[in-house]
Amino acid sequence: MTDTYEVVVVGGGAAGLSAALVLGRARRSVLVIDAGEPRNAPAAHMQGYLSRDGMPPAEFLAAGREEIARYGVELVEGRAVDVARGADGEFDVTLEGGRAVHGRRLFVATGLADELPKVPGVAERFGRDVLHCPYCHGWEVRDQAFGVLASTPMGVHQALIVSQWSKDVTLFLHTVDEGELPDEDLRRLAAAGVAVVPGEVAGLEVTDDRLTAVRLADGTTHERAVLFVAPRAVPRTGLLERLGAELQETPFGTYAVVDATGSTSVPGVWAAGNATGFGEQVVNAASGGYRAGVTINGELLFADLDAAVGV
Numbered sequence: 001m002t003d004t005y006e007v008v009v010v011g012g013g014a015a016g017l018s019a020a021l022v023l024g025r026a027r028r029s030v031l032v033i034d035a036g037e038p039r040n041a042p043a044a045h046m047q048g049y050l051s052r053d054g055m056p057p058a059e060f061l062a063a064g065r066e067e068i069a070r071y072g073v074e075l076v077e078g079r080a081v082d083v084a085r086g087a088d089g090e091f092d093v094t095l096e097g098g099r100a101v102h103g104r105r106l107f108v109a110t111g112l113a114d115e116l117p118k119v120p121g122v123a124e125r126f127g128r129d130v131l132h133c134p135y136c137h138g139w140e141v142r143d144q145a146f147g148v149l150a151s152t153p154m155g156v157h158q159a160l161i162v163s164q165w166s167k168d169v170t171l172f173l174h175t176v177d178e179g180e181l182p183d184e185d186l187r188r189l190a191a192a193g194v195a196v197v198p199g200e201v202a203g204l205e206v207t208d209d210r211l212t213a214v215r216l217a218d219g220t221t222h223e224r225a226v227l228f229v230a231p232r233a234v235p236r237t238g239l240l241e242r243l244g245a246e247l248q249e250t251p252f253g254t255y256a257v258v259d260a261t262g263s264t265s266v267p268g269v270w271a272a273g274n275a276t277g278f279g280e281q282v283v284n285a286a287s288g289g290y291r292a293g294v295t296i297n298g299e300l301l302f303a304d305l306d307a308a309v310g311v
Contacts, residue, residue, distance in 0.1 A: 005031045007296055008093050008103030010080045010239060013038050014282045015109035015273030015289035017064035022293030024071030026311045028300070031101055032068065033093070035079040037275055039111050040282065042127025047136050049283045060282070077121060080110075083239045089268050093239075104268070105296050108239055109289065111274040112253065114231035117151050117174075121204030122229060129211040130227045136281070138165035146226035147214050148194075149201060150176045154251070155230060162228050163192040168193045170222060172214060197222060217269075233278045243269060252278035262292035 005025050009016045012034025023030045040057045042047060047053055052060060065075060082094040083106065112133070116123050122130050131137045146169045149160040156225045159171040160306050171194050189196055199214075205213035205221060213221040233253035241247070246257040246265035255276050262270040272288030274280050280288065 002092070002100045002102045003031070004102040004105070005029045005074075006311045007031075007092065007100055007105045007107060008033065009107045009109065009271070010083075010093065011109030011111060011275070012036075012065070013061070013109060013273060014064070014077060014281075015111075015275075015285035015292075016107065017061070017068055018286040019107050019109070019270075019272070019293035019296070020068045020073045021064070021070075021071070022290055022296055024068050024073040025292075026297040027253060028297060030068075030073045031052070031103070032073060032075045032096060033080050033101075034075060034077055035110075036077055037111070037113070039114065040127075042125065043136065045140075046282055047139065048281065049286075059071060070256060080239060083242055085243055085266065085268070091159075091268065097309055101291075105300065106269045107262075107287070107289075107292055107296065108256070108269065108271040108275055109273045110236035110239065112233050112235040113226055115234050116231050117149055117229055119149065119174075119201050119203060121206065122149075124226075125204065125206070125211060127136060129225065130229060132229055132231055134165055134228070138162065139202055139224045142166060144168070146170070147172055147222065147227040149214075149227060149229045150206030151230050151232070152176065152234075153180050153185075158187060158228055158230055159194050160188055163194055166226075167193055169193070169262050170197055170214075170224065172201050172216075173198045174201045180241040212225075217231075233274075237275060239276070240264065240266075240269070240271060244268060245271075250278070260291070261295040262288050263295065 006028045009240045011034045012032050020032050034056050035310045079096040081096050084092050142165045146166045148171045163169045181261035200217040202217040203215045214221045215221045235253045243266045248255050256271045257270050262272045269293040
Protein backbone atom coordinates (compact mmCIF):
# COMPACT_ATOMS: atom_id res chain seq x y z
CA MET A 1 0.00 0.00 0.00
CA THR A 2 1.24 3.50 -0.86
CA ASP A 3 0.04 6.43 1.22
CA THR A 4 -1.33 9.21 -0.98
CA TYR A 5 -1.25 12.93 -0.28
CA GLU A 6 -2.20 15.99 -2.24
CA VAL A 7 1.25 17.46 -1.63
CA VAL A 8 4.50 15.81 -0.60
CA VAL A 9 7.06 18.23 0.82
CA VAL A 10 10.66 17.04 0.88
CA GLY A 11 12.64 19.05 3.42
CA GLY A 12 11.49 20.25 6.82
CA GLY A 13 13.40 23.53 7.09
CA ALA A 14 11.96 27.03 6.84
CA ALA A 15 10.84 26.65 3.22
CA GLY A 16 9.26 23.24 3.64
CA LEU A 17 7.49 24.06 6.89
CA SER A 18 6.21 27.36 5.52
CA ALA A 19 4.72 25.69 2.44
CA ALA A 20 3.23 22.95 4.62
CA LEU A 21 1.67 25.52 6.94
CA VAL A 22 -0.05 27.34 4.08
CA LEU A 23 -1.27 24.10 2.52
CA GLY A 24 -2.43 22.66 5.82
CA ARG A 25 -4.45 25.79 6.51
CA ALA A 26 -5.93 25.37 3.03
CA ARG A 27 -7.20 21.96 4.15
CA ARG A 28 -4.84 19.99 1.93
CA SER A 29 -3.45 16.60 2.88
CA VAL A 30 0.28 17.16 3.23
CA LEU A 31 3.27 15.03 4.15
CA VAL A 32 6.62 16.58 5.13
CA ILE A 33 9.69 14.34 4.83
CA ASP A 34 12.61 15.68 6.85
CA ALA A 35 16.12 14.22 6.99
CA GLY A 36 17.05 16.46 9.94
CA GLU A 37 20.02 18.18 8.29
CA PRO A 38 19.34 21.94 8.44
CA ARG A 39 22.14 24.06 7.02
CA ASN A 40 22.17 26.39 10.03
CA ALA A 41 22.40 23.64 12.65
CA PRO A 42 25.94 24.70 13.74
CA ALA A 43 24.74 28.22 14.60
CA ALA A 44 23.65 29.00 18.14
CA HIS A 45 21.26 31.70 17.02
CA MET A 46 19.38 32.81 13.91
CA GLN A 47 19.75 36.49 13.06
CA GLY A 48 18.02 38.95 10.77
CA TYR A 49 14.56 37.36 10.78
CA LEU A 50 12.12 40.07 11.84
CA SER A 51 10.48 39.13 15.17
CA ARG A 52 12.71 36.02 15.45
CA ASP A 53 16.12 37.70 15.65
CA GLY A 54 18.38 35.72 17.98
CA MET A 55 16.16 32.64 18.09
CA PRO A 56 18.03 29.31 18.15
CA PRO A 57 17.48 27.47 14.83
CA ALA A 58 16.34 24.28 16.56
CA GLU A 59 13.74 26.25 18.53
CA PHE A 60 12.49 27.87 15.31
CA LEU A 61 12.04 24.49 13.62
CA ALA A 62 10.35 23.01 16.67
CA ALA A 63 7.84 25.88 16.67
CA GLY A 64 7.20 25.32 12.97
CA ARG A 65 6.59 21.63 13.50
CA GLU A 66 4.07 22.38 16.22
CA GLU A 67 2.27 24.84 13.98
CA ILE A 68 1.87 22.50 11.00
CA ALA A 69 0.64 19.72 13.28
CA ARG A 70 -2.32 21.91 14.29
CA TYR A 71 -3.60 21.67 10.72
CA GLY A 72 -3.21 17.95 10.30
CA VAL A 73 0.06 18.03 8.36
CA GLU A 74 1.98 14.80 8.79
CA LEU A 75 5.74 14.81 9.32
CA VAL A 76 8.03 11.84 8.96
CA GLU A 77 11.70 11.86 9.87
CA GLY A 78 13.57 10.21 7.04
CA ARG A 79 15.35 10.71 3.75
CA ALA A 80 13.72 10.74 0.33
CA VAL A 81 16.06 8.74 -1.91
CA ASP A 82 14.13 8.49 -5.16
CA VAL A 83 11.24 10.07 -7.03
CA ALA A 84 9.42 9.30 -10.26
CA ARG A 85 6.78 11.22 -12.19
CA GLY A 86 4.00 9.06 -13.57
CA ALA A 87 2.10 9.35 -16.82
CA ASP A 88 -0.65 11.09 -14.86
CA GLY A 89 1.76 13.86 -13.85
CA GLU A 90 1.80 12.79 -10.20
CA PHE A 91 4.74 11.63 -8.10
CA ASP A 92 5.96 8.54 -6.29
CA VAL A 93 8.57 9.25 -3.64
CA THR A 94 10.66 6.49 -2.06
CA LEU A 95 12.12 6.92 1.41
CA GLU A 96 15.24 5.34 2.78
CA GLY A 97 14.08 2.03 4.18
CA GLY A 98 11.67 1.40 1.32
CA ARG A 99 8.49 3.25 2.28
CA ALA A 100 6.76 4.76 -0.75
CA VAL A 101 4.38 7.72 -0.77
CA HIS A 102 2.38 9.30 -3.57
CA GLY A 103 1.74 12.99 -4.10
CA ARG A 104 -0.30 14.89 -6.64
CA ARG A 105 2.20 17.73 -6.32
CA LEU A 106 5.78 17.86 -5.06
CA PHE A 107 7.63 20.61 -3.20
CA VAL A 108 11.40 20.24 -2.87
CA ALA A 109 13.20 22.15 -0.11
CA THR A 110 16.25 19.97 0.39
CA GLY A 111 18.69 22.84 0.85
CA LEU A 112 22.44 22.50 0.60
CA ALA A 113 25.48 21.36 2.56
CA ASP A 114 28.48 23.58 3.30
CA GLU A 115 31.77 21.92 2.42
CA LEU A 116 34.34 23.64 4.61
CA PRO A 117 38.00 24.32 3.78
CA LYS A 118 40.12 21.40 4.91
CA VAL A 119 42.09 23.32 7.53
CA PRO A 120 42.45 21.67 10.95
CA GLY A 121 40.10 23.27 13.47
CA VAL A 122 37.78 24.94 10.99
CA ALA A 123 35.02 22.32 11.06
CA GLU A 124 35.16 21.98 14.85
CA ARG A 125 34.62 25.71 15.39
CA PHE A 126 32.23 26.42 12.51
CA GLY A 127 29.23 28.41 13.69
CA ARG A 128 31.07 29.61 16.81
CA ASP A 129 34.12 31.75 15.99
CA VAL A 130 34.63 30.34 12.50
CA LEU A 131 31.86 31.94 10.47
CA HIS A 132 30.80 32.44 6.86
CA CYS A 133 28.14 35.17 6.76
CA PRO A 134 28.60 38.65 8.27
CA TYR A 135 24.89 39.36 7.85
CA CYS A 136 24.17 36.33 10.03
CA HIS A 137 26.89 36.86 12.65
CA GLY A 138 28.68 40.16 12.07
CA TRP A 139 26.89 42.15 14.76
CA GLU A 140 27.64 39.55 17.42
CA VAL A 141 31.41 39.62 16.73
CA ARG A 142 31.71 43.30 15.78
CA ASP A 143 34.97 45.15 16.47
CA GLN A 144 36.93 41.98 17.16
CA ALA A 145 40.07 40.89 15.30
CA PHE A 146 38.84 39.25 12.10
CA GLY A 147 40.63 36.87 9.81
CA VAL A 148 39.36 35.87 6.38
CA LEU A 149 40.53 32.60 4.84
CA ALA A 150 40.73 32.88 1.06
CA SER A 151 39.89 29.66 -0.77
CA THR A 152 39.58 31.50 -4.09
CA PRO A 153 40.20 35.09 -5.21
CA MET A 154 36.58 35.74 -4.11
CA GLY A 155 38.03 35.90 -0.60
CA VAL A 156 38.84 39.54 -1.37
CA HIS A 157 35.12 40.29 -1.67
CA GLN A 158 34.43 38.60 1.67
CA ALA A 159 37.24 40.54 3.37
CA LEU A 160 35.90 43.84 2.04
CA ILE A 161 32.37 43.05 3.20
CA VAL A 162 33.36 42.03 6.74
CA SER A 163 35.44 45.20 7.13
CA GLN A 164 32.11 46.92 7.75
CA TRP A 165 31.90 45.13 11.11
CA SER A 166 35.54 45.50 12.19
CA LYS A 167 38.44 47.73 11.27
CA ASP A 168 40.92 45.00 12.24
CA VAL A 169 40.74 42.57 9.32
CA THR A 170 43.46 40.29 7.96
CA LEU A 171 43.04 38.42 4.68
CA PHE A 172 44.96 35.12 4.69
CA LEU A 173 45.62 34.24 1.05
CA HIS A 174 46.10 30.55 1.94
CA THR A 175 46.08 28.73 -1.43
CA VAL A 176 45.56 31.91 -3.50
CA ASP A 177 48.58 33.42 -5.23
CA GLU A 178 48.85 37.14 -4.58
CA GLY A 179 49.58 37.54 -8.29
CA GLU A 180 46.04 36.34 -9.03
CA LEU A 181 44.56 39.44 -7.39
CA PRO A 182 43.78 42.38 -9.70
CA ASP A 183 45.39 45.72 -8.83
CA GLU A 184 41.90 47.12 -8.33
CA ASP A 185 41.24 44.57 -5.57
CA LEU A 186 44.56 45.33 -3.89
CA ARG A 187 43.71 49.03 -3.90
CA ARG A 188 40.31 48.32 -2.38
CA LEU A 189 41.86 46.20 0.35
CA ALA A 190 44.30 48.97 1.16
CA ALA A 191 41.49 51.55 1.23
CA ALA A 192 39.51 49.36 3.64
CA GLY A 193 42.57 48.87 5.87
CA VAL A 194 42.63 45.10 5.30
CA ALA A 195 46.03 43.50 5.88
CA VAL A 196 47.03 40.83 3.34
CA VAL A 197 49.09 37.84 4.50
CA PRO A 198 50.42 35.35 1.92
CA GLY A 199 51.16 31.75 2.78
CA GLU A 200 49.12 28.63 3.45
CA VAL A 201 47.14 28.37 6.68
CA ALA A 202 48.02 25.19 8.59
CA GLY A 203 45.62 25.40 11.52
CA LEU A 204 43.99 27.39 14.29
CA GLU A 205 45.16 28.17 17.81
CA VAL A 206 42.48 27.70 20.47
CA THR A 207 42.77 28.64 24.15
CA ASP A 208 40.04 28.04 26.75
CA ASP A 209 37.67 27.03 23.94
CA ARG A 210 38.17 30.32 22.08
CA LEU A 211 39.93 31.02 18.81
CA THR A 212 43.07 33.02 19.56
CA ALA A 213 45.24 32.82 16.44
CA VAL A 214 45.66 31.57 12.89
CA ARG A 215 48.82 29.50 12.31
CA LEU A 216 50.59 29.44 8.95
CA ALA A 217 52.52 26.53 7.47
CA ASP A 218 55.80 28.33 8.18
CA GLY A 219 54.97 28.33 11.89
CA THR A 220 54.11 32.00 12.27
CA THR A 221 50.90 32.91 14.08
CA HIS A 222 48.54 35.85 13.77
CA GLU A 223 46.29 36.70 16.68
CA ARG A 224 42.66 36.60 15.58
CA ALA A 225 39.40 36.16 17.49
CA VAL A 226 37.15 35.37 14.51
CA LEU A 227 37.82 33.65 11.20
CA PHE A 228 35.52 34.03 8.20
CA VAL A 229 35.61 31.24 5.63
CA ALA A 230 33.82 30.60 2.34
CA PRO A 231 32.41 27.06 2.26
CA ARG A 232 31.86 25.35 -1.07
CA ALA A 233 28.12 25.00 -1.49
CA VAL A 234 26.84 21.52 -2.36
CA PRO A 235 23.16 21.89 -3.29
CA ARG A 236 21.02 18.83 -2.57
CA THR A 237 19.36 18.68 -5.97
CA GLY A 238 19.41 14.91 -6.49
CA LEU A 239 15.62 14.52 -6.57
CA LEU A 240 15.23 17.42 -8.97
CA GLU A 241 17.89 15.94 -11.24
CA ARG A 242 16.06 12.60 -11.30
CA LEU A 243 12.96 14.40 -12.51
CA GLY A 244 14.90 16.22 -15.22
CA ALA A 245 14.42 19.68 -13.75
CA GLU A 246 16.38 22.50 -15.34
CA LEU A 247 19.40 23.53 -13.30
CA GLN A 248 21.69 26.52 -13.68
CA GLU A 249 25.40 26.91 -12.96
CA THR A 250 26.38 29.79 -10.69
CA PRO A 251 29.66 30.81 -9.03
CA PHE A 252 28.22 29.28 -5.86
CA GLY A 253 26.96 25.93 -7.14
CA THR A 254 24.30 24.46 -9.41
CA TYR A 255 20.70 25.23 -8.46
CA ALA A 256 17.17 24.59 -9.67
CA VAL A 257 15.72 27.15 -12.05
CA VAL A 258 12.43 28.44 -10.64
CA ASP A 259 9.99 31.20 -11.44
CA ALA A 260 8.67 33.78 -8.97
CA THR A 261 6.33 31.21 -7.39
CA GLY A 262 9.02 28.53 -7.04
CA SER A 263 7.72 26.48 -9.97
CA THR A 264 10.45 24.40 -11.64
CA SER A 265 10.65 23.31 -15.28
CA VAL A 266 8.91 20.05 -14.32
CA PRO A 267 5.10 20.45 -14.19
CA GLY A 268 3.82 19.84 -10.69
CA VAL A 269 7.17 20.43 -8.96
CA TRP A 270 8.11 23.48 -6.90
CA ALA A 271 11.31 24.31 -5.04
CA ALA A 272 12.49 27.00 -2.63
CA GLY A 273 15.23 27.77 -0.13
CA ASN A 274 18.85 26.80 -0.64
CA ALA A 275 17.91 24.26 -3.31
CA THR A 276 17.33 27.32 -5.49
CA GLY A 277 20.20 29.59 -4.43
CA PHE A 278 23.19 30.01 -2.14
CA GLY A 279 21.99 33.26 -0.57
CA GLU A 280 18.51 32.14 0.49
CA GLN A 281 18.48 32.97 4.19
CA VAL A 282 15.83 31.62 6.56
CA VAL A 283 13.52 34.55 6.00
CA ASN A 284 13.82 34.19 2.21
CA ALA A 285 13.20 30.45 2.42
CA ALA A 286 10.08 30.94 4.52
CA SER A 287 8.78 33.51 2.04
CA GLY A 288 9.50 31.21 -0.90
CA GLY A 289 7.68 28.35 0.80
CA TYR A 290 4.66 30.56 1.44
CA ARG A 291 4.44 31.68 -2.21
CA ALA A 292 4.82 28.13 -3.46
CA GLY A 293 2.19 26.85 -1.05
CA VAL A 294 -0.36 29.40 -2.23
CA THR A 295 0.37 28.61 -5.87
CA ILE A 296 0.20 24.85 -5.37
CA ASN A 297 -3.15 25.15 -3.62
CA GLY A 298 -4.57 27.27 -6.42
CA GLU A 299 -3.35 24.88 -9.09
CA LEU A 300 -4.90 21.89 -7.33
CA LEU A 301 -8.17 23.74 -6.90
CA PHE A 302 -8.54 24.68 -10.56
CA ALA A 303 -7.32 21.29 -11.75
CA ASP A 304 -10.14 19.65 -9.80
CA LEU A 305 -12.71 22.20 -10.99
CA ASP A 306 -11.64 21.78 -14.61
CA ALA A 307 -11.86 18.00 -14.27
CA ALA A 308 -15.36 18.33 -12.79
CA VAL A 309 -16.62 20.40 -15.73
CA GLY A 310 -14.74 18.38 -18.33
CA VAL A 311 -12.28 21.06 -19.40
